[in-house]
Amino acid sequence: MKTYISLWPAYAPQLPFPRSLAILGSTGSIGVNALSVVAQHPDLFRVAALGGGKNAARLAEQAKLFRPGLLAVLNEATAHELRGLLPAGYAPEILVGPAAYETVAAMPEADLVLSAIVGAAGFLPTLAAAKAGKRIALANKESLVLGGRLIRAACQASGAVILPVDSEHNALFQALCGHNGDEEVARLILTASGGPFRGKDAAFLASVTPAQALNHPNWSMGAKISVDSATLMNKGLEVIEACHLYGLPVARVDVLVHPQSIVHSLVEYVDGSQLAHLGVPDMRIPIAHCLCYPRRVNLDMPRLNLASAGSLTFEAPDETLFPCLGLAKAAFAASHSHPVALNAANEVAVELFLQGRIKFLDIPRLIEAALSRHAALPENCGADELIDADALTRRETLAAAFD
Numbered sequence: 001m002k003t004y005i006s007l008w009p010a011y012a013p014q015l016p017f018p019r020s021l022a023i024l025g026s027t028g029s030i031g032v033n034a035l036s037v038v039a040q041h042p043d044l045f046r047v048a049a050l051g052g053g054k055n056a057a058r059l060a061e062q063a064k065l066f067r068p069g070l071l072a073v074l075n076e077a078t079a080h081e082l083r084g085l086l087p088a089g090y091a092p093e094i095l096v097g098p099a100a101y102e103t104v105a106a107m108p109e110a111d112l113v114l115s116a117i118v119g120a121a122g123f124l125p126t127l128a129a130a131k132a133g134k135r136i137a138l139a140n141k142e143s144l145v146l147g148g149r150l151i152r153a154a155c156q157a158s159g160a161v162i163l164p165v166d167s168e169h170n171a172l173f174q175a176l177c178g179h180n181g182d183e184e185v186a187r188l189i190l191t192a193s194g195g196p197f198r199g200k201d202a203a204f205l206a207s208v209t210p211a212q213a214l215n216h217p218n219w220s221m222g223a224k225i226s227v228d229s230a231t232l233m234n235k236g237l238e239v240i241e242a243c244h245l246y247g248l249p250v251a252r253v254d255v256l257v258h259p260q261s262i263v264h265s266l267v268e269y270v271d272g273s274q275l276a277h278l279g280v281p282d283m284r285i286p287i288a289h290c291l292c293y294p295r296r297v298n299l300d301m302p303r304l305n306l307a308s309a310g311s312l313t314f315e316a317p318d319e320t321l322f323p324c325l326g327l328a329k330a331a332f333a334a335s336h337s338h339p340v341a342l343n344a345a346n347e348v349a350v351e352l353f354l355q356g357r358i359k360f361l362d363i364p365r366l367i368e369a370a371l372s373r374h375a376a377l378p379e380n381c382g383a384d385e386l387i388d389a390d391a392l393t394r395r396e397t398l399a400a401a402f403d
């Protein structure tokens with residue numbers, strides 16, 4: 001991989017206020033937090049479009065409040081329910097089906113696209129936004145895991161720019177500002193809370209339930225990312241995300257467990273300095289940073305008080321007990337398509353675990369098996385081939401789960 005630190009490209013245009021937003025995944029945890037930032041600053045934003053999945057009730061509530069002209073949902077049943085919930089006199093266009101999100105991502109009326117669908121379903125909409133030259137606030141890390149090379153190429157061709165919503169990558173973005181140049185950066189250090197099972201042993205992990213895995217100690221998030229945090233796969237996906245965003249090899253991206261989730265990541269420079277970003281664990285901070293960049297806006301929320309926060313502690317991750325982190329790094333090193341198999345197997349395994357059909361420790365087992373089955377795709381393959389590989393891994397992982 002070409003080594004460079006991609007910060008804020010010189011071609012990035014100024015974006016005046018009020019900014020026109022398209023929010024994909026508006027009914028999820030990130031989407032709800034983003035709309036709460038918008039509600040705090042109604043003068044700074046117009047909501048042009050909202051994309052939900054199947055939660056018609058929540059999308060209808062959001063639409064009533066923000067009045068976008070365009071809505072997108074996953075299927076006809078949700079669209080039907082949604083139409084019944086919208087008030088008389090308000091008739092937005094409603095697009096239906098997976099391709100609808102790509103239309104929203106590329107719509108001319110939106111300057112800024114928040115990509116916050118969960119999982120691989122976010123890839124094509126993110127790619128569409130990149131091709132359309134949008135400013136992209138990226139929460140959907142799986143997009144970069146699947147097709148980071150294609151998304152970066154699309155951004156370079158169209159002038160699209162990506163601002164990272166993920167708190168760790170947003171922290172890195174801020175700690176890298178003013179230091180544009182690979183020769184100054186020694187390594188990136190992603191912090192990890194360690195999740196709900198930090199310090200437990202294999203016997204404990206063998207019998208943990210979905211409810212325990214969903215009970216994250218510091219962050220309130222959607223179900224899939226909560227389980228990913230419990231297995232440390234979230235950190236593995238984030239290592240790949242950081243490599244794509246900042247163009248560094250995986251050997252220069254380290255992970256440090258920090259149970260208090262106050263230090264959101266660090267950049268180590270060649271002179272030995274480490275610059276960190278600190279704040280309370282609340283996604284509205286990185287979301288607002290991305291939506292308003294480079295402006296900073298007031299956020300009505302509790303502030304970090306280091307005197308009352310007490311000790312900040314750090315430790316190395318346990319990659320033996322939590323092998324998903326190592327599997328992700330190995331997948332990224334293996335080929336540019338192994339991360340597709342990693343991600344697809346993980347999504348299937350997490351869903352089966354949440355349904356109570358497999359055990360927690362089956363998750364890394366199924367991912368490892370998928371990686372060993374995967375045959376690397378050619379470097380120059382397109383989105384269709386990546387999506388075919390994703391679908392094949394899903395079928396094989398489902399079959400392997402019940403062998």
Ligand SMILES: NC(=O)c1ccc[n+]([C@@H]2O[C@H](COP(=O)([O-])OP(=O)(O)OC[C@H]3O[C@@H](n4cnc5c(N)ncnc54)[C@H](OP(=O)(O)O)[C@@H]3O)[C@@H](O)[C@H]2O)c1
Pocket residue numbers: 024025026027028029030031051052053054055056074098101116117118119121139140141142165166167219220221222223224225283
């Ligand atoms: N939550 C966090 O704090 C956090 C932090 C950093 C990064 N992220 C990343 O942000 C993304 C979203 O996470 P989240 O926690 O907000 O997830 P979430 O709460 O589960 O929300 C997911 C959103 O995606 C929609 N969706 C689900 N499947 C879809 C599909 N096939 N097509 C279109 N839309 C679909 C859901 O719609 P319905 O609910 O209406 O069905 C919902 O709006 C993930 O990639 C995650 O890794 C999240």
